Structure formats: structure tokens, C-alpha cells
Amino acid sequence: MEINPLGLISAAIAFLSIWIGHVSVRKIEAITVALWKPMTILITFGLALEYAALSVSNQSLAAVFGILGVTLLWDAFEIKRQAHRVRKGHAPANPNNTRHAAMLAEPNSRATTLNILNRYPIGRAVDPEEAVRLITSH
Amino acid sequence: MNAFGLIVGVATLLIIGLGFPLVIQGERRFGYLWWPYMLGIGILIIGISLFVPVDWLSVVIGALGATFVWGSTELKEQAIRAEVGWFPFNANKIKPPFEAIIQRWKAPHL
Numbered sequence: 148m149e150i151n152p153l154g155l156i157s158a159a160i161a162f163l164s165i166w167i168g169h170v171s172v173r174k175i176e177a178i179t180v181a182l183w184k185p186m187t188i189l190i191t192f193g194l195a196l197e198y199a200a201l202s203v204s205n206q207s208l209a210a211v212f213g214i215l216g217v218t219l220l221w222d223a224f225e226i227k228r229q230a231h232r233v234r235k236g237h238a239p240a241n242p243n244n245t246r247h248a249a250m251l252a253e254p255n256s257r258a259t260t261l262n263i264l265n266r267y268p269i270g271r272a273v274d275p276e277e278a279v280r281l282i283t284s285h
Numbered sequence: 286m287n288a289f290g291l292i293v294g295v296a297t298l299l300i301i302g303l304g305f306p307l308v309i310q311g312e313r314r315f316g317y318l319w320w321p322y323m324l325g326i327g328i329l330i331i332g333i334s335l336f337v338p339v340d341w342l343s344v345v346i347g348a349l350g351a352t353f354v355w356g357s358t359e360l361k362e363q364a365i366r367a368e369v370g371w372f373p374f375n376a377n378k379i380k381p382p383f384e385a386i387i388q389r390w391k392a393p394h395l
Contacts, residue, residue: 153344154346157334161351197290199290200289200294201291206287210289214348216291216294218298237366264362267392272370273370275369275370
């Protein structure tokens, strides 16, 4: 039986691009004040990769460009979603970023500099005070 | 013009989108300790894609496998999201086989 490497190539590029995208989106959103700049760059590269996917005749290369392109387009959207998470306190705010500092200073702000997810699960529901205690008490 | 890349790109995006409910529901019903099984299923699915002669189907199956592998690395954080009340918490989860052994392993997170 002949081996078809296309699925493996696609899986590898999908996994790596999700991983790198996931880490980069959090980092870029945390250090950037004007989010439209990285979003514009991501959308431009995403569309360019889709155009490249349409232009090449090699199936493996077309799949790599096609998958990488849509993940970059998705990452542009994720930058907005990440900013929303920071506002809700679901991701840590960076006080050195003036956009985040403004979120932290808002009246009744839910934003926090703490990363609530930075611990191991304990197997039961916790209230907001305990959620903070669990990540700060050790 | 070769539409193959664009089509499989969009298909991959939709399959990755399935990863969100997969992780949310999987963690709620089974718990994060199922992560080695989810990782294994993902690797198995990617392995199957090698024997699929139809190009687009091989890509779709490969992307599905990658979604399971990625999902296995998201279960731990999802468990905490449920514990802190961002998602519904289910106390009566179905325990995985070899739970005691898995508990000693560090759950992956990327």
C-alpha cells in the first residue's frame, strides 16, 4: 500500500501553526497598544499565503500554504478575542501596556495582572477569592 | 489555478473549530486526566491519514488528528476554567483507566 504523506504534513503544519499562533497572539496582544497594526500584518500575510496556495501546482505546498494562511487569518481575529479575555480577567493584563493599564484603571474593572489558569486542577469548584489564593499562596 | 490548498485550508479551520466543543465537552464529561488517551487518538488518526490515497481526505483526517493532539494539551487549562466558574463544573466525571498513574504525569500545556 502506498503511503500518502499529505495528511501527516497537514497535521504537522496545523499543529505547529496553532501552537506558535496561540503563544504569539498572547504575547503580541500583551505588548501592543494599537492592535490594528499586528492584525493588519496577519491579515495581509494570511491572504498572501492563500493566494500562494492558489498559485502553486504542488499539492503538499498548496496544503501547507492554505492551512498556514487560514491560521494567520484566525490569529488576527484571536488578537481581538485575547483583548476581550484580558478585559474580563480571563488572561493577565500587562500594566506596562497603556491599553491594559487603562483597562485595569476602569471603575469596577475585572482585569487583573494575575494568571488565574497558572496552576494544577484541584477537582472541585472554587470561588473567585480561592481562585486567586490558589495561584498566589505558594 | 489550484483550489486544493484554499479548500483544505478552510476545511482545516472548520475542523480546528470542532476542537473547541471537543475540549469543553470532553473535559466536562471525562476530566483532564483523559489527556493521554486524547493524545493517543490524535496520533492514531494521523497514522490512519497515511493510508488514505485520496489527497483531500488524507488532509482532512490529518487535520482531525492534529485537533485531537492539540485538544489534549488544552484539557488541563479547561479544567481550571471550569473550577473557577468560567464554564459549568461537573463533579461527577467518568474516571480514566490508570487514573493513579496518569496523575503522576505532568499534563501537557503549550
